[in-house]
Amino acid sequence: MSVILVSNDDGVHSPGIIALYRAMKSLGEAYIVAPDRERSATSHSLTLHRPLKAEEIRLNVFCINGTPTDCVTLGINKLLPEKPALIVSGINKGANLGDDVTYSGTVAAAIEGTIYGIPSISFSLVNDGHHHYHFETASYFASKITSFVLKNSLPYDTLLNVNIPNLRKEEICGIKFTRQGKRIYDNSIQETYSPWGEKHYWIGGGNPFWERGEDTDIETVKANFISITPIHLDMTNYDALSFLNEKWSMPDTKDNRFEKKL
Numbered sequence: 001m002s003v004i005l006v007s008n009d010d011g012v013h014s015p016g017i018i019a020l021y022r023a024m025k026s027l028g029e030a031y032i033v034a035p036d037r038e039r040s041a042t043s044h045s046l047t048l049h050r051p052l053k054a055e056e057i058r059l060n061v062f063c064i065n066g067t068p069t070d071c072v073t074l075g076i077n078k079l080l081p082e083k084p085a086l087i088v089s090g091i092n093k094g095a096n097l098g099d100d101v102t103y104s105g106t107v108a109a110a111i112e113g114t115i116y117g118i119p120s121i122s123f124s125l126v127n128d129g130h131h132h133y134h135f136e137t138a139s140y141f142a143s144k145i146t147s148f149v150l151k152n153s154l155p156y157d158t159l160l161n162v163n164i165p166n167l168r169k170e171e172i173c174g175i176k177f178t179r180q181g182k183r184i185y186d187n188s189i190q191e192t193y194s195p196w197g198e199k200h201y202w203i204g205g206g207n208p209f210w211e212r213g214e215d216t217d218i219e220t221v222k223a224n225f226i227s228i229t230p231i232h233l234d235m236t237n238y239d240a241l242s243f244l245n246e247k248w249s250m251p252d253t254k255d256n257r258f259e260k261k262l
């Protein structure tokens, strides 16, 4: 039986992680290592300046007073009986599409697994929070995709970011491989006041605008398909690297006129 680590950023009590854990138990020896509370939008942060506590709240279910990245690294190195064969993260209560992946703790847990060389997948349910969450649909397809990855592994340094439309299973039109789209939020910082009249700012909400493009993750879920985006950890822009090497001549740093030239 393969050891599977299940984490998330919505916290250990989220219905999404319970659904994913149940699905993983049919594929291997599953363990939850997850934050003790919601840590959405914590990205890939690691807790360095205080100790962390891991509590086994049920058999094979650990909660940690830290971030998703803390959970994955402690899971791999300290809590699980052996190095896991696979890491899954989610099922997140809401999409992780376009540039939002850079803020996402759900995706960061899969990034951490990938850094350790372990095939890793993040799962998110595309819901604006105003509708019933179809976790049964998401966990069904999470199980199918995970089973495929367990048999076939993943390309080097690459995780899968999976977004599932919030629909009944029979309403899903299919699965597509996609590229990461672009989403920009307009008017997403609200001004508010404390009871003492001090102005505060609250980031969140706003109107999302997205780049059009049939092959993007965003368009794909809007068309009721499951989106699977392969994400590479090497963020180097190789075209830009070639361009810079070819076109930009940087001044010689040994030249004492360096500062003037730059």
Ligand SMILES: [Mg+2]
Pocket (backbone or CB within 6 Å): 009, 010, 039, 040, 041, 092, 093, 106
């Ligand atoms: Mg979340």
